[in-house]
Amino acid sequence: MKLPGPFSITRVVETEGPSFAPDFLLPDAVPDAFAQTDASRDPRFYDAASNKLVMGFYALIIRTERNVILVDTCVGNDKERPMRPDWHRRNGSFLTDLAASGCPAESVTHVLCTHLHVDHVGWNTRLIGGRWVPTFPNAKYLMARTEVDHWQEVRRRDANVNHGSWDDSVQPILDAGLAVIVDSDYEIEPGIHLMPAPGHTPGNVILCLDDGKQRAYLVGDTIHHPVQIERPQWSSRFCADPQLAATTRIAFIERVAESGAWVLPAHFPRPTAVQITGDAGGFGFTTPQT
Ligand SMILES: [Zn+2]
Known part of the structure; x- marks a missing residue:
């Protein structure tokens, strides 16, 4: 799916649908408080039947004249995630969907x-x-130094941190020499x-x-759900x-509102x-005309 914004931005979805109860993902979103939000009345963002927030898991691809940049790489196939049955040993079509969108794995530069x-x-x-x-053999994998x-x-203390994803999805990139550890303003x-x-x-x-x-700003999980x-x-x-997450989120929203x-x-x-629309008295948003 093509998204609005600078350069060319597309979205390739791994999964999308009702995911978490509001007050599971967002502990402050207790039923009374959540019911007062616009998002709670928007079926695009909240599935009332299951009482779950609708969420997507996808990669965003930016194409410029020089580069093909893939942002966030979802859950993956074949990973051992016994604590998350829906993520455990997945066998999804993400990689073929990525190629079908015009972005074969070999074409990704970052x-x-x-x-x-x-x-x-x-x-x-991926498991071979x-x-x-590494799924993207020609890419530099950019990771912020503070994060790594x-x-x-x-990881030194807990082998299962992040469901074991350090060992199967990060360490192999470091071992292959494809990681580029960068400053957070790179x-x-x-x-x-x-x-x-x-x-x-x-x-x-x-x-x-x-x-x-x-x-455009690709904010990752700085904002998880539209209700935020x-x-x-x-x-x-x-x-x-x-x-700190709230302080960062509020500062970001104030900065980009009405811009x-x-x-x-x-x-x-x-x-x-x-x-994003509004001001410190209350923020909202508009979505693209389709
Ligand atoms: Zn996430």
């Missing part, structure tokens, strides 16, 4: 994981002959650079795009530092891209 959680690193690797090998340092340290090419957004994880980054005509635009103080249960920039998070269901 992979960016906005952070190193299990659902953002999965397709970094019993070994985890943090999870490397945690520039990939003119008009495309990272911006630090700590809180969800210590080294979480946003990818900023500006082609001189339009701007109305309620930017609500952080997720997966945030390492919920307070016309497109905001493309990692889990917003279709239509995925939004433009």
Whole structure:
């Protein structure tokens, strides 16, 4: 699916649908509080029948004249995720769907994981002959230094951190020499650079795009669900530092509101891209005309 914004941005979906109860993902979204939000009345974003937030798991692909940049690599196939039955030993069509969208694995020049959680690193690797090998053999895998340092340290204490995804989806990239460890404001090419957004994880980054005509921000899990635009103080249960995540989210939303920039998070269901409206008195968003 083509998304609005600078350069050319497309979305390739791994899964999409009702995912988590509001107050499971967002502990502050207790039933009374959630019921007062616009998102709770929008069937694109909330499935009332199952009481679950609708979420997508997808990669975003940016094409420029020079590069093909793949942002966030979902859950992946064949991974051992016994604690998450829907992620355990998946056998999905993501890679063929990616190729069908005009982006064969060999064409990818950069992979960016906005952070190193299990659902953002999965397709970094695939299982071939019993070994985890890089899925994108010609790509530089960009990882923020703060993020790598943090999870490397945690991994030393806990082999199962992030459902074991360090060992099957990050370490093999480091071992293959394809990781490029960068500062949190790294520039990939003119008009495309990272911006630090700590809180969800210590080294979480946003990818900023500006082609001189339009701007977009690929924010990863800085904003998980559309309801957090109305309620930017609500952080997720997966945030390492919920307070800092909220501070980062609020500052970002205040900065881009009314700017016309497109905001493309990692889990917003279709239509995925939004433009934030409003001010500190109350934020909202508009979606693309279809
Ligand atoms: Zn995520």
